[in-house]
Amino acid sequence: MQTILGSGGAIGTELAKALSTYSDKIRLVSRNPKKVNSTDELVSADLTDPESTKQAVSGSSVVYLTVGLPYELKTWRTVWPLLLENVIEACKLHDARLVFFDNIYMYDPESLDGMTEKTPLNPSSEKGKVREKLHRMIFDEVEAENLTALIARCADYYGPSIQQTSLLTETVFKNLANGNRAVWMGSADYKHSFTYTPDAGRATALLGNSRDAFNQVWHLPTASNPPTGKEWISLIAKEMEVEPKYFVMSNWMIKIAGWFVPLMRELSEMVYQFDRDYVFDSHKFEERFDFRPTPYQEGVKEVVAADYQNR
Numbered sequence: 001m002q003t004i005l006g007s008g009g010a011i012g013t014e015l016a017k018a019l020s021t022y023s024d025k026i027r028l029v030s031r032n033p034k035k036v037n038s039t040d041e042l043v044s045a046d047l048t049d050p051e052s053t054k055q056a057v058s059g060s061s062v063v064y065l066t067v068g069l070p071y072e073l074k075t076w077r078t079v080w081p082l083l084l085e086n087v088i089e090a091c092k093l094h095d096a097r098l099v100f101f102d103n104i105y106m107y108d109p110e111s112l113d114g115m116t117e118k119t120p121l122n123p124s125s126e127k128g129k130v131r132e133k134l135h136r137m138i139f140d141e142v143e144a145e146n147l148t149a150l151i152a153r154c155a156d157y158y159g160p161s162i163q164q165t166s167l168l169t170e171t172v173f174k175n176l177a178n179g180n181r182a183v184w185m186g187s188a189d190y191k192h193s194f195t196y197t198p199d200a201g202r203a204t205a206l207l208g209n210s211r212d213a214f215n216q217v218w219h220l221p222t223a224s225n226p227p228t229g230k231e232w233i234s235l236i237a238k239e240m241e242v243e244p245k246y247f248v249m250s251n252w253m254i255k256i257a258g259w260f261v262p263l264m265r266e267l268s269e270m271v272y273q274f275d276r277d278y279v280f281d282s283h284k285f286e287e288r289f290d291f292r293p294t295p296y297q298e299g300v301k302e303v304v305a306a307d308y309q310n311r
Helices: 010-019 050-057 073-094 126-143 167-177 197-208 229-240 251-257 262-274 283-289 296-307
Strands: 002-005 026-030 041-044 062-065 097-102 113-115 149-153 156-158 182-185 194-196 217-219 246-249
Touching: 002 010, 002 050, 010 026, 010 197, 050 073, 062 073, 062 197, 073 097, 073 126, 097 126, 097 197, 126 149, 126 262, 149 197, 156 167, 156 197, 167 182, 167 229, 167 296, 182 229, 182 262, 194 197, 197 283, 217 283, 229 246, 229 296, 251 262
Parallel strands: 002 026, 002 062, 026 041, 062 097, 097 149, 149 217, 156 194, 182 246
Antiparallel strands: none
């Protein structure tokens, strides 16, 4: 049995599709799980409850944690450590290997231009400090030989049929499709990597089914030489056959907006990712698994065809 904790999101759905290559025994766990494959087992669980988590993990050989919590610092600080502790203990109890899907918030802001698995952990944001804590919780158990686990890390992401969990979807794809100006944060003059969600799903499934991949960090396959913000907007607008209209929301604008819009308040501390080159390196994964990530132009074309062609 291979179990996805936090199924139904952008990554969990793509992962479920990809896991069908390896097993017909897939368990999808969330508060209200829905089938992706016809043979999926559905389990409703509250992962903040230890017993519920243990029951959800029972019988699993590999557990994928792809939960997406509300984008609120207070929630991250209180719920993430509790939830991860429950999952770790459940995996230890049932001798399941853990695959933790992660982001790059814990990396040193001065090291974003060419991020690798060896980029130093030195977060400047409060959310980044939470992610660093989760990283250390996992590898403390790994180093103590109590747990077999890996961290699969991706950049910001984009892909088809994503609802409200991708900044690129919300600020560029949807705005341009609706005849509005795209929005970019910080500066549109810097390179910014985005991981394509179908690649992330396939790669995470591959890692979970490769025993020699465990007890280390992996960057999921992401196309190299990313576009700048301005180039992203032009690429997407061209595929949609609309004008590449946009405006840049500077840090001070985001802070002012944060007085009235809670999401803007939460995003304010993350603007540093858009005022410098943000380049994600996945050579380790690509070379180990001979995997070539989807080129940006092809990914954009697929997203537009899937979600915006009939608008």
